Every structure is written in structure tokens, then in C-alpha cells.
Amino acid sequence: MARTRIPVIVVAGFLGSGKTTLLNHLLRQSGGTRIGVIVNDFGSINIDAMAVAGQVDAMVSLDNGCLCCAVDPGELDTMVHKLSRPQSAIDVIVIEASGLADPRSIVKMLISSEEPGIRYGGFVEVVDAVEFDSTRSRHPEIDTQIDFADVVLVNKIDRVDADSRASVLRTLGTITPGTPLLPTEHGRIDPSFLFDEHARSTQPKVGEQLSLDDLCAHDEDDHEHLHTVYETVTFTSESPMDPRSLMHFLDHRPAGLYRLKGNVYFGLADHPEKFVLHTVGNYLRFHRRGWDSGETRTTSLVAIGAGLDTTDLTARLRDCVAPESSEHDEFSMLPILRFTDG
Numbered sequence: 001m002a003r004t005r006i007p008v009i010v011v012a013g014f015l016g017s018g019k020t021t022l023l024n025h026l027l028r029q030s031g032g033t034r035i036g037v038i039v040n041d042f043g044s045i046n047i048d049a050m051a052v053a054g055q056v057d058a059m060v061s062l063d064n065g066c067l068c069c070a071v072d073p074g075e076l077d078t079m080v081h082k083l084s085r086p087q088s089a090i091d092v093i094v095i096e097a098s099g100l101a102d103p104r105s106i107v108k109m110l111i112s113s114e115e116p117g118i119r120y121g122g123f124v125e126v127v128d129a130v131e132f133d134s135t136r137s138r139h140p141e142i143d144t145q146i147d148f149a150d151v152v153l154v155n156k157i158d159r160v161d162a163d164s165r166a167s168v169l170r171t172l173g174t175i176t177p178g179t180p181l182l183p184t185e186h187g188r189i190d191p192s193f194l195f196d197e198h199a200r201s202t203q204p205k206v207g208e209q210l211s212l213d214d215l216c217a218h219d220e221d222d223h224e225h226l227h228t229v230y231e232t233v234t235f236t237s238e239s240p241m242d243p244r245s246l247m248h249f250l251d252h253r254p255a256g257l258y259r260l261k262g263n264v265y266f267g268l269a270d271h272p273e274k275f276v277l278h279t280v281g282n283y284l285r286f287h288r289r290g291w292d293s294g295e296t297r298t299t300s301l302v303a304i305g306a307g308l309d310t311t312d313l314t315a316r317l318r319d320c321v322a323p324e325s326s327e328h329d330e331f332s333m334l335p336i337l338r339f340t341d342g
């Protein structure tokens, strides 16, 4: 009997909008559905892959580049093939594009894919309700991306008031009339909205409205890929970070730094945990997590921004490493803890 093709769903959205949070939610709530993921980080440390590693059924990760440019259709087919082999028993594949990728290129590759085991299963755009207006004013071309989506998650709805929520929904309604708009908190949607349980034997819930003609109508040369204007700085340190210095850095983030994410190690007896740091625009949050067994206690950060002085940024982060001789005072973590969940 011929095998049913596995749906491949593309999750896209600007930097920090909540794609990994959505992916983690889908993985946690998947029921019996086995999800394979392709994660793509812009920096050379794959922070997103680390964030989902514990719960994913199968994963391929691509770092240091954007899936939309870094791979050709054949390479994407190879990645998808790895996940769609019968022995991996995957029901649905989710591609998390980097926050700077052009998902239309990825969708185009999927629609024209020669990989017999898969079929294109739809494109989900995650929008950050808080940053929506400022992202659009810096990158008006994002409207075209939103317009191509099969469903738009209006995420971080908990962080906006009723007026802003109505305004974002109204604007989205004009950008992409008729497309379902789902207000979400932490990406919490019912997974059955995107795929049925054991999706292999069923039709996808989103997608397949796009034809290759629709996608080809968008001329690659016509627009500047978002990532051509963004730089990445990767910072790692095995020596612990000094909480006060790091907080000072975070309070005075360099102009142009839009996204900072990764793990911070303070190495303090009363705070030995991993502090997962996220900044998105003005937003700043630490999530306290345990280290995985065998995981090296290090600080690994990826900073993404436009017009960054990368040398200065690296030097400033280096200055946040705790001096070997430093004395820890019991109050030094308080500023960090004010921004920490968990």
C-alpha cells in the first residue's frame, strides 16, 4: 500500500515573536502525534534546537544561516527525507524558520519538492502583538509575508490592552482579509487546528491554498531579505557571568540590538541553575531551568540587530564575565530575579 505523504508545516514570524514557544507547546500537547522538526537559527549556536531538544521525536537543525537562502531545494529535500523515512515514524514535520527567513522561499521549495514522502501542509505566521506596529514600520515588507500565511497567530496577547489587541486584529484583517487570526498566549493553540492526530492519514487543517504560481509571482530579486540588514554576534563563556554587570548591560542595551537569547551561567552556590535569557525589543525575561545531565555549564548567547557595533558588543559582554577574585554578595542576583520566571 502506498504510504500517505507526511504534511510539512512552516512556522514563521519575526524575531522573538514566539515560534519556539509555539513549537514547544505543540510538542507538549501533541498527544499521539509524532512530530519531527527542522529548526533554523540565525546564529552559530542553535539556541532554538536546545530549547526543544528534550521533547522532540526527531530533529534536524540548521544554524548560521537562513533556511530560505542557505539551502537549495535539494538540501531541504535531504533534511525532510531524514525525518520522513518510515523508520522515524513521524506523522507531521514542522519547520521553524529563523526570525529573519523569508518563509515564501521555503514554501516554494516544499511545493516543488521531489521528495515523495511529504506534502506541503501550510504556513503559520506568528505575530508579536506588542512589537507589531514597530516591526511593520521598520520592515513594511513583512505585510507580504503575513498575507501569504494560511493562519496568523496573534501571540503575546497577554501583553497588550484591549484597544491594542483590537487595533492589531483590525490591521491584520486588512493585510490578509479572510485569513484566520488566532489570538494566543505563549502560542497555546489546540494542535488539532494545525494537524489532526496521526496526521499521516488525514488532510492538513491549514494550507494548500497556495499554488506555485502564487509564490513565483513574488520575485526573489524584488525584495531585500530581512537578514541582509541584520548582524549576529555569538558570545560564549565558560567562566560565570557577573549578575550586576550583566544587568547593567541589559539596562543599557546597545542601539540596534533587537534580539538577545541564550543561556546564562552565574555559577553561584545559591543560583546554580541555567538562566535562559530572552530580549525582544524592550522586553526582557529570564526563565530559570535545570541543566540537562551532561550539559556543560556555560553562557551561550546570540545577539541579533541592525547596525550593531559587533566588536563593542562582544567587548561589553566580555566585561560582564565575573572576575576570578570577585566576592559574591547575597543581593547581587536581585535585579536578575526581578525579571525571572520559574
Ligand SMILES: Nc1nc2c(ncn2[C@@H]2O[C@H](COP(=O)(O)OP(=O)(O)OP(=O)(O)O)[C@@H](O)[C@H]2O)c(=O)[nH]1
Pocket (backbone or CB within 6 Å): 013, 014, 015, 016, 017, 018, 019, 020, 021, 022, 048, 098, 099, 100, 155, 156, 157, 158, 159, 184, 185, 186, 187, 259, 261, 278, 280, 285
Ligand atoms: N508574555 C508573553 N511572552 C511570550 C509569549 N510567547 C512567547 N513569549 C516569550 O517571548 C520570548 C521569545 O519567544 P521565542 O518563542 O523564543 O521566540 P522566537 O520567535 O522563537 O524567537 P527567534 O527564533 O529568535 O526569532 C520568550 O521569552 C518567550 O517566553 C506570550 O504569548 N506572552
